[in-house]
Structure formats: C-alpha cells, structure tokens
Amino acid sequence: MVSQILFIAITLAAIALFSYNVKKVIRNIRFGRAVDRSDQPHKRLMTMLKVAFGQTKMFFRPIPALLHLIVYAGFVIINIEVLEIMIDGIFGTHRVFGGLGIFYDVLIGSFEFLALGVWLACVIFLIRRNILKLKRFSGVEMKSWPRSDANYILITEILLMTAFLLLNAADSKLQAMGVGHYTTAGAFPISQFLHNLLPNTEAGLIAIERGCWWFHIIGIFAFLNYLPYSKHFHIIFAFPNTYFSNLEPKGEFTNMQSVTNEVKAMLDPSFTPPEAAAGRFGAKDVNDLTWVNLMNAYTCTECGRCTSVCPANITGKLLSPRKIMMDTRDRMEEVGRSLDKAGKGFDDGKSLIDDYISREEIWACTSCNACTQACPINIDPLAIITDLRRYAVMEESQSPASIGTMLGNIENNGAPWKYSPADRFNWAKED
Amino acid sequence: MSAQLNFEVPTMAEMIAKGEEPEILFWVGCAGSYDERAQKTTRDICKILHHVGLKYAVLGTEESCTGDPAKRAGNEFLFQMQAMTNIEVLNGYNIKKIVTGCPHCFNTIKNEYPGLGGNYEVIHHTQLIQQLIDEGKLKAEGGESFKGKKITYHDPCYLGRGNDVYEAPRKALEALDAQLVEMKRCKTNGLCCGAGGAQMFKEPEKGNKDINIERIEEALETQPQIIAASCPFCMTMLSDGVKMKDQDQNVKVLDIAEITVRANGL
Structure with missing residues (x-):
C-alpha cells in the first residue's frame, strides 16, 4: 500500500x-513573431509521417x-x-x-x-x-x-x-x-x-x-x-x-510583407498601406524571429549533420549552422529566465546578434541550403541567418564594404557590378 | 566557335512594334549580360533558340537585376524595388513564359515574384535544352563529338537543392553519349561553388581554404575532361579553381548550353 x-x-x-x-x-x-503554417494540412501530415515518424532523411x-x-x-x-x-x-x-x-x-x-x-x-x-x-x-x-x-x-x-x-x-x-x-x-x-x-x-x-x-x-x-x-x-x-516545416522550394526566401507595403507606397503614391506591424526589419534578437525558428532551436539535437555539410564550415570559416541553432536556444532561454526574474519588459541589454552570433558568422553563409537539406527533422538555420542579415543591412546599414558596393550598384545601375544599363545588351552586338 | 552571332537577337520592344508575341522570353541576367565568360553562354543559348526556330525575345536594355543578390544579402527593400519594377515591365509585355540563363534569376522569378504580382512559367535553360532534346528538335550531331569524354556536372545550389532540378542538366549531357561521372558530393548533397548568398560580390571570411578550391579538388578527382556548369557564378568559381590548380590546359569548364552548341555545330 x-x-x-x-x-x-x-x-x-x-x-x-x-x-x-x-x-x-x-x-x-x-516570443517569436507570427507566421502562418496552417496551410496544406494533408501535405504537412505526410511530411511529418515521412520525415519524423519514418526517419527518411536519417537514412542518408x-x-x-x-x-x-x-x-x-x-x-x-x-x-x-x-x-x-x-x-x-x-x-x-x-x-x-x-x-x-x-x-x-x-x-x-x-x-x-x-x-x-x-x-x-x-x-x-x-x-x-x-x-x-x-x-x-x-x-x-x-x-x-x-x-x-x-x-x-x-x-x-x-x-x-x-x-x-x-x-x-x-x-x-x-x-x-x-x-x-x-x-x-x-x-x-x-x-x-x-x-x-x-x-x-x-x-x-x-x-x-x-x-x-x-x-x-x-x-x-x-x-x-x-x-x-x-x-x-x-x-x-x-x-x-x-x-510546421517549410513546404516551399528551398531556394525561395519569404517576401517580407512589411517591406512590400512600404515599397508599394513608394512606387504608387495612391497606395495606402494597411496598418504597419510594429517591430524592426529582420532580427536583432530572438523575439524578432518567428515561432517556427524558435521551435527549431528547441528541436535541434545537435547531431551536426548541418555543420558537416556547410561549405563555409568545411573550409574553416567560423560559421556553423548547428551553432546558430544552439545560440538561438541559449539566448531564448536566457530571455525567458530574465523574464521570470525581472518581469515583463526587462531589457538585459544583450541580443542574439553580436552577443551570441557574430557578423563574421552570418556573412560566411552561401545560402546553399546544404544545412536544411541535411537536417533529419527539417530545421532551418538559413532562415535565422537571413533574418540577422536583414537586420544588419536594413536597420543598421552594416555589411561588408563590398556588399555595400554591390547593393549600391544594383540601386544605381540595375546590376551588381558597376556597368551602365545602356551597355546591358552589348553582348549581342558585333564588335 | 565564333563568339559572335550571325543573326539578330530580337528584343521585346521590336516584337511588340511588329505586333508579334514571343513564345518565350529569354531572361539573360546580369552575369549573362556583362560578364565576358557568361556572355558566351548567353550567345549560345540564343544560338539554340534560333536553331530550333523557337520564337523568343530578350528585354535588352529594359532588363534589370532580379534583386536576387540584394535579397540574399538582406536588403529586402532593394529586392522588392527591383522585383516590382521588373514585374511591371514583364506584365506590360504580357509575358507568359520565361527561360533564364542563371539559376539565381530562375529561382527568384519562379518563386519570389509570384507573391509580388509576377506570375510566369519559368524554366532554366538546361530544362529547355532537355525539352528540346526530348522533342527531337535538338540532337547531339553535326558538331564536335563528345562520345566517351569524361564529363562531371556541378549542381548549382539554386537549381539543385533550391528547386530540385537535378535531371534536366544530366539528360542534356547523356544525349552526348559522353561518360558522365559524378563527384562524391552531388545532387542533394552537392557542394556549393562558394558564390551563392551574395558571396560572389565579396571576399570570403577568414578560413583555411576557399570553397571553390575544395570543390574543384573534388571535381578533379573524377579526372574529367570537362566540368559542366549551368550557372554563371559557378562558372566563374570553377574556372578560377581550375586555373589555381594549373589544370586549365587539361580540363575545360563549360556551360551545358555551350556543350550543346558545340555538339550540334551551331
């Protein structure tokens, strides 16, 4: 008894x-931002059965x-x-x-x-x-x-x-x-x-x-x-x-709706954007990421398949996709703990970028998707890297100098190199 | 192989002026327009289009960067500005179908333009070549023989993993009766050339090796006579790699369009 x-x-x-x-x-x-992953329930269920239950990606x-x-x-x-x-x-x-x-x-x-x-x-x-x-x-x-x-x-x-x-x-x-x-x-x-x-x-x-x-x-x-x-x-x-993993082609990056509204307003003065969502462009900290990114971080079992196929990591660069996920989780848990201690709205003065993930890491990425392909449970480190870059470029105007030059060229000449748009069709002409 | 074309490349503006519509728009891309090496591929794609009698046009000076490198670098504003401007041009011409000479343009227009109002059927030039071979319009005859030659194909990330196009380029090569040898890391496991994600436009971060050297070493292990590419950025990285390894006399890096043109003596 x-x-x-x-x-x-x-x-x-x-x-x-x-x-x-x-x-x-x-x-x-x-803490993460909203993102809608309620579409295509049948395809989602099949993905879950195949990838998680059936472990198909493990067998690589x-x-x-x-x-x-x-x-x-x-x-x-x-x-x-x-x-x-x-x-x-x-x-x-x-x-x-x-x-x-x-x-x-x-x-x-x-x-x-x-x-x-x-x-x-x-x-x-x-x-x-x-x-x-x-x-x-x-x-x-x-x-x-x-x-x-x-x-x-x-x-x-x-x-x-x-x-x-x-x-x-x-x-x-x-x-x-x-x-x-x-x-x-x-x-x-x-x-x-x-x-x-x-x-x-x-x-x-x-x-x-x-x-x-x-x-x-x-x-x-x-x-x-x-x-x-x-x-x-x-x-x-x-x-x-x-x-809840991404079902779109891996090459496709999300189009940021907040930016779409601003660009539409710029190109068409008669366009009235819907009420702007609060928040910054891209991600400085974990609460700028989506809940899917954050769930990814809790899901990561640190097997390192991503890092072992990352071209940057293979060639000795600092970037490791596994570290991106581990840092995201560590930071998220740190924010959670300080929230428990100090209450809502507390700012510990730290952020995911710089305090956890360095600029050198995010700029070493070739966006090749080897990491997302390798992950046996569809974790997406690239989405986080991209959002950190977006913050660096759009909120801080900080990027490697040559990236700044490339962006300037696109803006001014419609090409990433410094060539005149008038010369764009020269390839077809006789010398 | 004459570098120049013996026919006029039609532009959209000219077509519309004549009251005609093309079956397909050839989106050349920035590298294809300005980069000397990639220009050759661009002309070869035109030769193929011209040879099979497909009614095509280019935008000429009306084309502008898709915004891909801006987007990968994190500048969503600039990307969407470029995208919306391009979509206005494309929709203005009532474009339905597009073939691109670059996997990055292909990915961007195919996947990222629809959400901004640009809906087109988009294919990469290797897919077009495969279709033309399947339809019997293109054969590997009348030109250089590739029979038995060792060719290894490098998957561009934005064509392969990015959009699951693995077979079309290989079918185009199989038509040559060549000996297709795969690298250790190929298809879904293919190794990046090092240029994606806007790396093309910057120096690599500190490391112990350049990515294109890692890749070219693997390609050379297959002892190929030809390394086949299908992306202008990969072309640059692989060609540089072959030169760095002092193998440019023995191993050629060629785009699948160039190989097709040579095989058909166009």
Missing part, C-alpha cells in the same frame, strides 16, 4: 514538473540511421510496457497484461530483443562520440555541456535497458521458483541468460526485482523531466517541427 501511494505521488510530481517546464518552453517559443547516413532506428523503435515500443508498469504500480498487481497469454509472451519477448538492441546501439553511440571521436561531434559550439548532455542521455538509456532486462530476469526466476506474487507471465528470450548472475534466494531476487522496477520507472520520469533542459527534446519536438 505504501509503495502504491509512493508510486502515485512520484508519478503526479513528475507529470506536474514536466507540465510546468513545458509551459515555459511554449511561452519562450511564443545508413549506419547511424540504423542504430538510431533501433533506439527509436525501442523507445516507442518498450514504452508500451510503461503502461503496464503504471497499472501495476497503482494497483499493486503483477504483470497485469499477463492474462493475454501467448500475445503477451510475444510482446515481452520482442521488448527484450529491442532492449538488447538499444543497449548495444547506445554503447556504439558512446564509442563513436568518445573513442572514435567523430568529427561531426566536435566544433567550437560543442563545449563541455553539449558533450556531457549527449553522454548523459546515452548512459541513462543503457542503465534503463539494463534495469529492464535485470527486472525481467529476476521476475522470471521468481516465477520459476513459484513465489506467490510472481504469477507466470511473459517470455524472456534475452534475460534468461542473466539468471546465473542473480542470487538464488527469494529475498535477494525480490530486492533486485523491486529495485530494478523502481529504478526503471523513476528513470523514465527523470528522463522525461530532463528533456526540457536537453538537446534530447527532439523526441517530442521532431513531430511538430516537421509538421
């Missing part, structure tokens, strides 16, 4: 804490894709087991779905294979990160926290899977011994091999079984509450992020 009450209390606390943090995350995303790199698929399948499927754990925890039952007979055996049996798969995949992932030291996982932005974050997640998953298998092993051993509470249920193709590692006493086995059971479920709750602080948030955000 005590353990049931304890279980319910822990569950409620975990859910409450998670909801509290998610509310903050949603509040932070809402088959090895990590396969390992990731195992962890993903394990995570989703083994969580069916959590439902049983919840019911057992609340009502004090033992393997409440055990009555399903052979179906239950198949279920538990396949969970065990998956658990082993996840265990192995996570070990390989740890080796890739810490022993093989894959280049993709390094870079200026991969400081100690992002690196530890990744390792914590992998180690936690390994521990959870270990607990799951040990739990089953102890349980099945108890079942075989005919201990009262442990009614026969489930098939244990993997964990049966752990029997020899376990004690033969009933008390010892029950201690291990209970210990692992509690560790497993508390571990899952802890993991859930770790998400809002971690890059691992993608397990949730991948879905809305792909659903």
Whole structure:
C-alpha cells in the first residue's frame, strides 16, 4: 500500500514538473513573431509521417540511421510496457497484461530483443562520440555541456535497458521458483541468460526485482523531466517541427510583407498601406524571429549533420549552422529566465546578434541550403541567418564594404557590378 | 566557335512594334549580360533558340537585376524595388513564359515574384535544352563529338537543392553519349561553388581554404575532361579553381548550353 501511494505521488510530481517546464518552453517559443503554417494540412501530415515518424532523411547516413532506428523503435515500443508498469504500480498487481497469454509472451519477448538492441546501439553511440571521436561531434559550439548532455542521455538509456532486462530476469526466476506474487507471465528470450548472475534466494531476487522496477520507472520520469533542459527534446519536438516545416522550394526566401507595403507606397503614391506591424526589419534578437525558428532551436539535437555539410564550415570559416541553432536556444532561454526574474519588459541589454552570433558568422553563409537539406527533422538555420542579415543591412546599414558596393550598384545601375544599363545588351552586338 | 552571332537577337520592344508575341522570353541576367565568360553562354543559348526556330525575345536594355543578390544579402527593400519594377515591365509585355540563363534569376522569378504580382512559367535553360532534346528538335550531331569524354556536372545550389532540378542538366549531357561521372558530393548533397548568398560580390571570411578550391579538388578527382556548369557564378568559381590548380590546359569548364552548341555545330 505504501509503495502504491509512493508510486502515485512520484508519478503526479513528475507529470506536474514536466507540465510546468513545458509551459515555459511554449511561452519562450511564443516570443517569436507570427507566421502562418496552417496551410496544406494533408501535405504537412505526410511530411511529418515521412520525415519524423519514418526517419527518411536519417537514412542518408545508413549506419547511424540504423542504430538510431533501433533506439527509436525501442523507445516507442518498450514504452508500451510503461503502461503496464503504471497499472501495476497503482494497483499493486503483477504483470497485469499477463492474462493475454501467448500475445503477451510475444510482446515481452520482442521488448527484450529491442532492449538488447538499444543497449548495444547506445554503447556504439558512446564509442563513436568518445573513442572514435567523430568529427561531426566536435566544433567550437560543442563545449563541455553539449558533450556531457549527449553522454548523459546515452548512459541513462543503457542503465534503463539494463534495469529492464535485470527486472525481467529476476521476475522470471521468481516465477520459476513459484513465489506467490510472481504469477507466470511473459517470455524472456534475452534475460534468461542473466539468471546465473542473480542470487538464488527469494529475498535477494525480490530486492533486485523491486529495485530494478523502481529504478526503471523513476528513470523514465527523470528522463522525461530532463528533456526540457536537453538537446534530447527532439523526441517530442521532431513531430511538430516537421509538421510546421517549410513546404516551399528551398531556394525561395519569404517576401517580407512589411517591406512590400512600404515599397508599394513608394512606387504608387495612391497606395495606402494597411496598418504597419510594429517591430524592426529582420532580427536583432530572438523575439524578432518567428515561432517556427524558435521551435527549431528547441528541436535541434545537435547531431551536426548541418555543420558537416556547410561549405563555409568545411573550409574553416567560423560559421556553423548547428551553432546558430544552439545560440538561438541559449539566448531564448536566457530571455525567458530574465523574464521570470525581472518581469515583463526587462531589457538585459544583450541580443542574439553580436552577443551570441557574430557578423563574421552570418556573412560566411552561401545560402546553399546544404544545412536544411541535411537536417533529419527539417530545421532551418538559413532562415535565422537571413533574418540577422536583414537586420544588419536594413536597420543598421552594416555589411561588408563590398556588399555595400554591390547593393549600391544594383540601386544605381540595375546590376551588381558597376556597368551602365545602356551597355546591358552589348553582348549581342558585333564588335 | 565564333563568339559572335550571325543573326539578330530580337528584343521585346521590336516584337511588340511588329505586333508579334514571343513564345518565350529569354531572361539573360546580369552575369549573362556583362560578364565576358557568361556572355558566351548567353550567345549560345540564343544560338539554340534560333536553331530550333523557337520564337523568343530578350528585354535588352529594359532588363534589370532580379534583386536576387540584394535579397540574399538582406536588403529586402532593394529586392522588392527591383522585383516590382521588373514585374511591371514583364506584365506590360504580357509575358507568359520565361527561360533564364542563371539559376539565381530562375529561382527568384519562379518563386519570389509570384507573391509580388509576377506570375510566369519559368524554366532554366538546361530544362529547355532537355525539352528540346526530348522533342527531337535538338540532337547531339553535326558538331564536335563528345562520345566517351569524361564529363562531371556541378549542381548549382539554386537549381539543385533550391528547386530540385537535378535531371534536366544530366539528360542534356547523356544525349552526348559522353561518360558522365559524378563527384562524391552531388545532387542533394552537392557542394556549393562558394558564390551563392551574395558571396560572389565579396571576399570570403577568414578560413583555411576557399570553397571553390575544395570543390574543384573534388571535381578533379573524377579526372574529367570537362566540368559542366549551368550557372554563371559557378562558372566563374570553377574556372578560377581550375586555373589555381594549373589544370586549365587539361580540363575545360563549360556551360551545358555551350556543350550543346558545340555538339550540334551551331
């Protein structure tokens, strides 16, 4: 009875804490400007199913894709087991779905294979990160926290899977011994091999079984509450992020409506622009970005596929698309925290540009879209870079000198170079 | 290959004066108009249009920058000023269909002009060439033979990833019976030449290598006789790269339009 009450209390606390943090995350995303992504719901749903659920873009790199698929399948499927754990925890039952007979055996049996798969995949992932030291996982932005974050997640998953298998092993051993509470249920193709590692006493086995059971479920709750602080948030955000992702051709940049109104008024004096939206041109800080950009930042799992294909980064420039996303998230969370502390309207005197992302970074971008193509969950660092450039150019008139010259030439001659418009057709003429 | 044309290139103004309408407008672009190397490609596109008897026209001095480099550099004002002015000219001539000689112009007019009132069917010149080959109007005969020659094709970002045009340029090359070899990074994974996003007009940021060198090294690994391009900016970057590597005697960088013209002896 005590353990049931304890279980319910822990569950409620975990859910409450998670909801509290998610509310903050949603509040932070809402710092962003409005952008309408309610069009083409069918196409959006298909994109989500294909890219997030089906992980199609992951398979551009088959090895990590396969390992990731195992962890993903394990995570989703083994969580069916959590439902049983919840019911057992609340009502004090033992393997409440055990009555399903052979179906239950198949279920538990396949969970065990998956658990082993996840265990192995996570070990390989740890080796890739810490022993093989894959280049993709390094870079200026991969400081100690992002690196530890990744390792914590992998180690936690390994521990959870270990607990799951040990739990089953102890349980099945108890079942075989005919201990009262442990009614026969489930098939244990993997964990049966752990029997020899376990004690033969009933008390010892029950201690291990209970210990692992509690560790497993508390571990899952802890993991859930770790998400809002971690890059691992993608397990949730991948879905809305792909659903709301850009469906237009990648080459297309948005036309800024605020500018359209001004340009129309300039070209046609009779045009009366609709009420001008407040705010600056482009983005100086996170609240100038759209909510989609900000959601992108929470979704990023720092895998570095973007940076590894970025032509600027490959050739040693400072720009790293992954850093753009990480900086955006860090800044957004900083703004959120200072808002919590000092209340609405507080200005900490910092901004996304300069304090987080330098001019050198934004001007190194070739807008080639390699980063957006590479992202397995359709994050768009280029949209943020473009908005930072817009702010620099339109609000501050700051750009590399040669860019200023190019813009001046277009303005004066209708070409980015200093040639006379009268000579534009000379290519067709005889010398 | 004579650099000059032995026919007149019709302008829209002349066509309208004669009471005629072209089937297609050839949008030349700034590089195609002013850059000496790109001018060759421009003339070759005209040769193709002339050869197949397609009724086309150019805007001539009425054409102006699409605003692409301004937009990528963050100057949305200047972009929209250019766009709206161009749209006024295009709509004034009742233009329905446009072929561009540059992926940047192609992307901008195709994707970014509609929202500002400019709705046209826009194709890139490699798509036109592919269509003409498919229709049997263009064959790879009567000119230089490319049979068995090793050609590698560099995907321009704004044609490839930007607009998912990967097949048309390759079809144009396949018609030559040449040996098409792909670089390690091609199609969706193609590496930028380094000129996009207004980089064409500025010095690169500090790094340990220029992007076009990284790209040309990869292209040269395929040991090509020809590196095929389909963008005037890529053309500049790749040609510079080949020169820097002292390979300009062995490896030619040619636009797909130029290759097509040579193969057909136009």
